[in-house]
Amino acid sequence: MISLVKKLGAWGAVLPLLGYCAIALGLPIWAILWDGLHLTNPQNTSETTGSLTLANLTTSWHGIYLKGLETSLRLSLFTAIISALVGLFAAYAIAQSKGRYFKQAVLTASGVLANFGGIPLAFCFIATIGTGGVFLSWIQSVWPSFALDTFSGVAVVYPYFLIPLMVLTTLPALDGLREQWKEASANLGGTSWQYWRHIGGPLLFPAALGGFVLCFGSSFAAYATAKALTDGTVPLVTTQIASILSGNVIAGENDLGMALAFNTVIVCGVMMAVYLPLRKRSAKWLES
């Protein structure tokens, strides 16, 4: 009986958070899903007609919007793979190091850098390798066609916040790799390579994959950096949505914006569905 009261009390502490998220996060998402699947009444743009329709979505899967989706996915995949690999190695190097201040400094730095997307990051890179940038001539001597407002340009910038994100996500798992396992493997006759293949690799895999998925999702969702760097020259879903929203909205276009947003929500949903089981598995093995 007493424990029931305690449980109720605990729930009472959690509900405000859940309720808040349901409203602040859930409502907008619901709005997107709803409007994405309904047509706006041409006479009164605030109303939607009753029936479910896929018309909006199909429009969004053609033309430059399809290109936008494609480019976004390509960019995300590319930057996520690079950032995940580099981030993983970096996290391993950090986990192995002994200096406590070093580790702390790196963790702090990662925390800030992972947050440092957006405008400030874009400006820093513009100052470095944009037109008039300090190092632009150097880069162009080895890579003549390089420009910051192209696909490659953006791809160089994204890892700046993706790698720290990967480090932050995988460092706990790497820290959780117990030394005894490496020693036990050696003791039983295993080489370093065999250890990683049979023990270390499988144990880290869920966390690494989860980190990759997170990087992919973040890369896909990024807007401000891309906007500041390219201002539309590289077709990305996020910039397209923004231009629809802030430009003059034709009646039909509003629905399109919804559809594009709908696409991103779906991508987000898929990411989460893949990420969560991975995270659970990794936590069970490495963070008990």
Place this chain on the structure above:
Amino acid sequence: MSVTVTAPVQDASSARGVSLELSGLHRSFGSAHALAGFDLSLAPGEMVAMLGPSGCGKTTALRIVAGFDQPDRGSVSLDGADLTKLPANKRDMGMVFQSYSLFPHLTAGQNVGYGPRLRKVSSAERDKQAKELLELVGMGGMDGRYPHQLSGGQQQRVALARALAVRPKVLLLDEPLSALDAKVRLQLRDEIRRIQQEFGITTLFVTHDQEEALSMADRVAVMRAGRLEQCAAPAELYDRPATPFVAQFVGTMNHLAGKILEPGKVRVAGRELPVDGDCPASGTDVKVLLRPENLDLEPIADAVGTADLPGEGQVLLATFLGATTRLTLRLGDGTEVRADLPSHRVAEFPVGSSVRLVPAPRPVLVVEQDAENADVSEG
């Protein structure tokens, strides 16, 4: 948990017993000398425990034998062959760690099969071996369980099976029972000993628990500050400690003030006793080492004030231990003494009464006054 004692899985013709020799091991970490000249020899099939307080170097020595650490000087040899430069994964030894050493993503059976798998044993053969070994350590039928589904004691059994699966020449145990609770510890103690004897594997293990060392090992190596103090069978260690440190460390020991009368005789508690072993010059003030079970008591007739004669004092405390009761006394000179008496006799010496010590007429060990160590004896 009953263990079915079956014939050893490995064929007896593969001579498992090897001799292990550690000579002159030195290892320092910065300014801390973990090992300062450590020597130890193990005969084939022998089980030796390394015992000592924290920081005495026992774990360092074990890790050097296993190959996880390199000594600054000295060598490790198996059957005469020098292993010191060999990497850990080529030493053919099996190790059981203190805790958490099972691979969490593999079942018990797969954990045990890891070593054979690296040696390209076929999958069917591996499974069969694993099942047999798990049966041997009392984990029959649990080969499909994951480590997080097992208790601490069960995990250590699996760890033992895993170490045995590679048919090691030497078995190394790093405080395997410290992380377990008392009852499980006792059970596992016996089983480890039984398995070790059955296989006849030379075994070296580390512990800080005296009782464990004394009850499991053929010989116990008492270590202090990176050196070996004494290595002997448990009984000898107890009855004839070679150094004051060993005397204090193993079991409980009293220190009574005494004086050397003549070579080989010491005066203590108002009596003369023969001195065992080295004896300082006559006239020296010494501390005489006496075990509680070697002290008897007699009541003092008149209880006027505190007893003044040497060997006389008052009973402070009586601790019931079952068959015996330990009486704590304070002598006239302030020394606290512990005497173990059969419980039925304790009524003669109530708390607060004055008593006189009656040391057993056996040779005693003496220590010069200034050589006393401040080491806290662990009992």
Place this chain on the structure above:
Amino acid sequence: MRSASISASHSPAAAPVGARRPKRRGLDLSRVRWWRVAVLGVLGIYFVVPLAATFWFTFYTPGTHQFSLSPYGQIFSAKGFGTSVLLTFKVAVLTIVILYALLIPAMIAVQLRLPKLKPLLESLAMVPLVLSPVALVVGVQTVLGWGTNGNPGTPLFQLAVDLQNGNFPLILPIIYVVIALPFAYRSLDAQLRSVDLKTLVEASRGLGASWPVTIWRAVLPNLRTGLLSGAILTLALVFGEYTISSILQFLPFSVWIVQDSQGATSGQLAPAVSLLSLLLSWAVLFLVSFLGGRRAAGSNRSS
């Protein structure tokens, strides 16, 4: 075996009790170390160079060959600086307050009583990272639209208008709470894990303290580092946030920078501000964790 004499044997500097055994892997040491240095070295360059270049960019003007720190000074005198900073700051503070008011009880409750909800909380804390702020804004605009496009007399309408008040748009903190959730959650979670919450709470409650007092006096002081870092990360996030506020057409700091830089004579102002804000948040965060880390020394040492 007997020692030669039982007389005083002065042992040399004995190993101190509990001498640490540093983690030395006797396996393949030199190769591993090289590779580690190489990776971290290259990464270090990648991360430091843009910052250094930015500083150089703001410092040196190629056209006039002048060295000066004037862009940094210009920041403070630029038009609208004060108002946007103040606005952003107020928004940030409100965000932090709401965020913690929601997070702290929930995380404590989950840790102590409802561990099954942990995965739910974690996923909730991941969603904002993966959901594009652009999409979120779209949704928010729509929801607000439901209010403003409805009947002027209804409370919903009034609410929607209030939320978008130009002087202090309440809608911003409301959304920012969601966006900052991952970072604050992570900071707090890391710290909660290292503190023995159960014992703290039981001890406090056992001495007769009520729940609020327990949290305020027993729990929160131990979470200081996590709370502070979370707050600073949120602060940095609000100051750096552009997407949502620009689309909703408000004028906090980031938006102001972009606008201002588009009219500025030299392109040096915006990078200067960016650099400054980054370094500042870094410095503060490092200080916070350094101070917090010292207090926690020894708690993670393995036996």
